[in-house]
Amino acid sequence: MIVVNEDWCKGCNLCIERCPVNALEESDTINRRGVRPPRLKEVNECNCCRLCELVCPDFAITVIPEEKKKDVKKPLLRSPVGGINR
Amino acid sequence: MTEIKTAEELNKKYLREGMWPTIFCNGCGNGVVLEYTFWALEELGWDMDKVVFVSGIGCSSRLPGYINADGLHTTHGRALAFATGIKAANPDLNVIVFTGDGDCAGIGGNHFIHAARRNIDMTVIMINNFIYGMTGGQLAPTTPFGSIATTAPYGNIEHPFDICNLAKALGANYVARWTVTHPYQPIKSLKRALQKKGFSLVEFLAPCPTAYGRRNKLGDIKKLWKWYEDHTILLEDYERIMSYGSEEEKEAMKDMFPIGVFQDIDKPGFFEEYQKLVARLMGKNNKKTAETEAVIKK
Structure with missing residues (x-):
């Protein structure tokens, strides 16, 4: 899951461009700057690599791993510089 | 191992959130540099009360205003002089200088x-970003040859400054150059630079879509960020091509920027040497006083 701080997004769309699994798209709503902030696609392969967080120049994106899916291996919160939180 | 934070927790810890969003243009690389610095600081787990950020004037120099730590926004070009003063007054502080x-x-x-020469810690x-961005895109000493700027409308005829090689020649302890488009190496490099005693320089090539990219027809934000990936090469590869490559390969290297770690040495810093000097002279003085006292007693 990603949470976007919509007021901080300036609409550079670098997160959409640089997502390695192409999981992001522009949303339908317009924020107060008049740009469309990113959102996750309905069907996506997001593996919480946190590249969108790192590449966002405005600190607008937060990646939170989902803990609901029991059958799938739980995606863990990784540090961008290596290492998994156990 | 310390707890890994989500970006929101990281922002709560390091950002002065009332100041956000930033004044930076859309697609500017300054925010990304700030993010890499935060991750490096997070990895080190430093107390933010012991860290001071210093900056001069310019787009990049606005960064300390967005950080929830002590900062100093000083006069144009004098950030390093002020930083030296801070370090001299209180050597326990970790001084980080953001400069353009x-x-x-x-x-x-x-x-x-x-x-760099005095190796100040x-x-x-x-x-x-190759340009004076805040004042409207005038020619900077680092603008590449042939680029268009407001004060060079027919192309730049000056040769640019290679800051990393200059710092290397001056004997700085740690010198590295990275672009903001490659996220992982700069964080590790910054961590190393922060830990290093003595002068350490990390240069970031950051895109400026408004003042540099637009005038030089480098395309929109995405194309400009791609340009930075296409025009950089790892230092090791660059050196290999320059020594063993063919003429065509060497010709292609002309407009490439080598990135990587230029220098990583351990030379004693200025304040380390200064403390040694003080200790030595204090020892001498104590000896002298003891001798005088002995003479007086006789």
Whole structure:
């Protein structure tokens, strides 16, 4: 899951461009700057690599791993510089 | 191992959130540099009360205003002089200097040279966007040959400044250059630079879509960020091509920027040497007083 701080997004769309699994798209709503902030696609392969967080120049994106899916291996919160939180 | 934070927790810890969003243009690389610095600090787990951020004037120099730590926004080009003063007054503080290319290489060039030569214990993060961005895109000392700027409308005929090789020649302890488009190596490099005693310089090539990219027809934000990936090469590969490559390969290297770690040495810093000097002279003085007292007693 990603949470976007919509007021901080300036609409550079670098997160959409640089997502390695192409999981992001522009949303339908317009924020107060008049740009469309990113959102996750309905069907996506997001593996919480946190590249969108790192590449966002405005600190607008937060990646939170989902803990609901029991059958799938739980995606863990990784540090961008290596290492998994156990 | 310490708890890994989500970006929101990281922002709560490091950002002065009332100041956000930033004044930076859309697609600017300064925010990304700030993010890499936070991750490096998070990895080190430093107390933020012991960290001071210093900056001069320019787009990049606005960064300390967004950080929830002590900061100093000083006069144009003199960030390094102020930082030296802070370190001299309180050597326990970790001084980090955010500076731009115009600020560090242009107006504060001599401050930079002498801070590096004296090996003063600080970390300089120089954000190089090839142009004086805040004042409207004038020619900077780092603008590549042939680029268009407001004060060079027919192309730049000056040759640019290579700050990393200058710092290397001056014997700085740690010198590295990275672009903001490659996320992982710079964080590790910054961590190393922050830990290092003595002068450490990390130069970032950051895109400036408004003042540099637009005038030089480098395309929109995505194309400009791609340009930075296409025009950089790892230092090891660059050196290999320059020594063993064919003529065509060497010709292609002309407009490429080598990135990587230029220098990583351990030389004693200025304040380390200064403390040694003080200790030595204090010892001498104590000896003298003891001798005088002995003479008086006789």
